[in-house]
Amino acid sequence: MSNFRKLLVWQKAMLLTTKIYTETKKFPKEEVFGLTSQLKRSSISIPSNIAEGLGRDSNNELIRFLNIAVGSLFELQTQLEIAKNISYLSEEKFNNLYEDSREVERMLIAFLKKIKGSN
Secondary structure, three states, X not given: OOOHHHOHHHHHHHHHXXXXXXXXXXXXXXXXXXXXXXXXXXXXXXXXXXHHHHOOOOHHHHHHHHHHHHHHHXXXXXHHHHHHHOXXXXXXXXXXXXXXXXXXXXXXXXXXXXXXXXX
């Protein structure tokens, strides 16, 4: 796929990243190099790896980058739990972000299965 921007999972991952940036602006300033940074980095990694994988010239490379995106997504989900547990995120904000991340997860897993099935 030459235009990753048309891929719905990439679009959803970008939206999730934008929401993460919006929410982490409200975190305490002392977290700027801690949890805030980790949440931003893991969220950025998801659409970035989808795009990079789609830019490669083989399904094996695409699968590798999609697997990295899934790993980053699981990191993000863990970090969201931590943010909720230490009251940086309300239950409502956590639930919204977590459900958005689960939607991206389901889409990524389905995309991976489709690509693996075509190999």
